[in-house]
Structures are given as C-alpha cells and as structure tokens.
Amino acid sequence: MGSGGFEAVVSLLSGAERQLPDSLPPRVCLWANSSLPGMEANLPKRKETRKSLRIKVISMGNAEVGKSCIIKRYCEKRFVPKYLATIGIDYGVTKVQIRDREIKVNIFDMAGHPFFYEVRNEFYKDTQGVALVYDVGQKESFDALDSWLAEMKQELGPHGNMENIVFVVCANKIDCTKHRCVDESEGRLWAESRGFLYFETSAQTGEGINEMFQTFYSAIVDLCDNGGKRPTSSMSVGFTKEQADTIRRIRNSKDSWDMLGVKPGATRDEVNKAYRKLAVLLHPDKCVAPGSEDAFKAVVNARTALLKNIK
Numbered sequence: 001m002g003s004g005g006f007e008a009v010v011s012l013l014s015g016a017e018r019q020l021p022d023s024l025p026p027r028v029c030l031w032a033n034s035s036l037p038g039m040e041a042n043l044p045k046r047k048e049t050r051k052s053l054r055i056k057v058i059s060m061g062n063a064e065v066g067k068s069c070i071i072k073r074y075c076e077k078r079f080v081p082k083y084l085a086t087i088g089i090d091y092g093v094t095k096v097q098i099r100d101r102e103i104k105v106n107i108f109d110m111a112g113h114p115f116f117y118e119v120r121n122e123f124y125k126d127t128q129g130v131a132l133v134y135d136v137g138q139k140e141s142f143d144a145l146d147s148w149l150a151e152m153k154q155e156l157g158p159h160g161n162m163e164n165i166v167f168v169v170c171a172n173k174i175d176c177t178k179h180r181c182v183d184e185s186e187g188r189l190w191a192e193s194r195g196f197l198y199f200e201t202s203a204q205t206g207e208g209i210n211e212m213f214q215t216f217y218s219a220i221v222d223l224c225d226n227g228g229k230r231p232t233s234s235m236s237v238g239f240t241k242e243q244a245d246t247i248r249r250i251r252n253s254k255d256s257w258d259m260l261g262v263k264p265g266a267t268r269d270e271v272n273k274a275y276r277k278l279a280v281l282l283h284p285d286k287c288v289a290p291g292s293e294d295a296f297k298a299v300v301n302a303r304t305a306l307l308k309n310i311k
C-alpha cells in the first residue's frame with residue numbers, strides 16, 4: 001500500500017525499478033477495522049443476520065491521487081503525508097456491516113503508475129465496485145478518468161459488462177483549496193452523466209470518506225440483491241446526455257461565438273436563435289445537471305456581449 005504500509009503487508013517487490021515477472025500476486029494487507037466509523041459500532045445487534053456477502057472492489061486512478069490514503073483513512077483512521085508509490089497492487093480484506101448484512105470486502109488497491117499496467121490488468125475481472133479517484137488540483141488526473149475506464153473495458157474483454165459494476169468517483173484532496181482546478185460541478189457532471197456515484201473527499205481531513213464508503217458498499221449490496229444487475233433506479237440520472245455534453249462544451253468554449261455555437265460574424269438572428277435553443281435546454285427550471293446554472297448564466301452573458309457589437 002502506498003503512503004506507509006498497512007499491518008501485515010508482505011511486499012513482493014523491493015522497488016519499482018526491479019523487473020516485473022509476467023504475473024505478480026498482490027501484496028497482502030489485513031486492515032484492523034473491527035469498529036468501522038458509522039457502521040457496526042453504532043448498530044444494535046440483530047438476532048438473525050442474513051448470509052454474509054463477499055465482494056471485490058478495486059481502486060483506480062492516476063499515481064499520487066490518494067487511492068491508498070483513502071483506503072487507509074477509512075480502515076485505519078489515519079493519514080500518512082509521505083508518498084510511497086504502490087508497487088503493482090495491494091490487496092486487503094476488511095469486514096463491514098451494511099444494514100443487516102455482514103460484508104467481507106476484498107480490496108485491490110491498484111498502482112496508478114503506467115509502469116504497473118502489466119501487473120494490475122489481471123485484477124479487473126469479477127469486480128463489483130470501483131473507486132475511481134482523481135486529485136481536484138490536478139486536471140490531468142481528472143482527464144485521465146476516461147482512459148482508466150477504457151483500460152478496464154479492454155481488460156474485461158467483449159463479454160465483460162461494465163454496466164453492472166458500481167462506480168464511485170472520488171474527487172480527492174479537497175482540503176487543498178488553493179490548488180483546486182476541477183470544480184465540483186465538473187466532476188459531478190462527469191460522474192452522474194455515467195450513472196456513477198460522486199463524492200468529494202479528503203484523505204487528509206477524513207471529509208467525505210465514511211459517507212463515500214458507506215454509500216458505495218450499500219450500492220454494491222443492492223446490486224448483489226438485484227441478481228448482480230445495477231438497479232434501474234440507480235441508473236436514471238435526471239438529465240440528458242445532450243444537456244451534459246452541452247454544459248461540457250460551454251465550459252470548454254474559447255469565446256462567446258464558440259459558446260453559442262455560431263460562427264464569428266453571425267447575425268443577430270443567428271445569435272438569438274442559438275441562444276434560445278441553449279436557454280430551453282439549460283434553463284435551471286428544466287435542467288438539473290450539475291453546472292447547468294453556471295452554463296446558463298454564461299450563455300446569457302455571451303449573448304449580451306455579442307449583441308452589443310452586432311448591428
């Protein structure tokens with residue numbers, strides 16, 4: 001495990017520079033968490049508990065975004081500021097109680113460095129849950145989320161079904177407010193438009209960590225109870241792909257023409273027509289997609305700015 005080593009860690013590699021064998025077993029961790037925050041510690045003991053469930057979850061995301069620290073914060077309630085890269089993969093087991101079920105969680109914490117692709121690619125299969133982590137102060141780590149999904153999809157092969165896996169996106173390091181460059185609505189939009197859970201977290205302060213894991217495991221239990229299929233209720237996002245794509249396009253537009261989707265030099269009529277279309281699509285009364293209010297305001301301002309200079 002990066003950032004400091006859990007109990008009972010058996011490292012199979014001495015360093016990243018060592019040549020990797022074709023197939024590498026994970027390091028093994030046993031997390032001491034007999035009383036996880038917000039879970040069994042506060043629950044009354046029930047006479048009858050349903051059969052315990054065993055699940056597999058993995059962490060994914062660029063190197064140094066804080067994957068290991070998030071797991072460590074949850075399982076060991078501590079934070080290690082020193083960065084120690086995960087070598088290949090770390091494996092840990094932990095027990096949690098969700099509602100009346102005892103859940104045995106096998107956690108595979110994947111190294112984010114590209115160097116370890118050959119090691120981690122063997123561990124994507126038979127996964128019920130993925131924690132997809134980025135650093136809110138590192139735009140590249142957010143932009144890389146798509147390539148992490150692509151890597152998993154490729155490893156699962158043509159018969160793998162990503163639809164029936166619970167994904168939680170962790171926008172991590174929110175304590176570093178000065179360096180933040182990916183805001184909440186951008187991250188939330190990316191996650192929710194794919195039917196993924198979204199949480200803002202800080203492994204350093206602990207903010208969001210327990211809520212994230214509790215919701216994540218709960219959703220996996222729902223998936224298992226639903227015969228391994230994601231319940232349809234958890235897949236409906238409340239906004240359309242067109243709305244999500246339009247907000248992203250507006251966010252990335254280079255000027256007011258681009259924002260309204262008209263050519264520089266367009267007429268008043270063309271600007272007004274484009275504006276009306278966007279206003280209908282994004283009006284806050286109609287659109288609940290994250291970032292829609294800001295996008296709507298930006299469109300209003302762009303139209304005002306353009307009309308000032310068009311006769």
Ligand SMILES: Nc1nc2c(ncn2[C@@H]2O[C@H](COP(=O)(O)OP(=O)(O)OP(=O)(O)O)[C@@H](O)[C@H]2O)c(=O)[nH]1
Nearest residue numbers: 002064065066067068069081083086112202203204
């Ligand atoms: N300020 C702050 N630093 C964090 C946070 N989470 C992790 N870090 C720091 O970020 C660095 C990387 O953390 P790790 O958890 O090892 O990152 P990782 O994603 O597991 O990295 P790899 O093992 O290389 O894939 C360490 O120095 C951590 O102390 C956080 O929420 N806030």
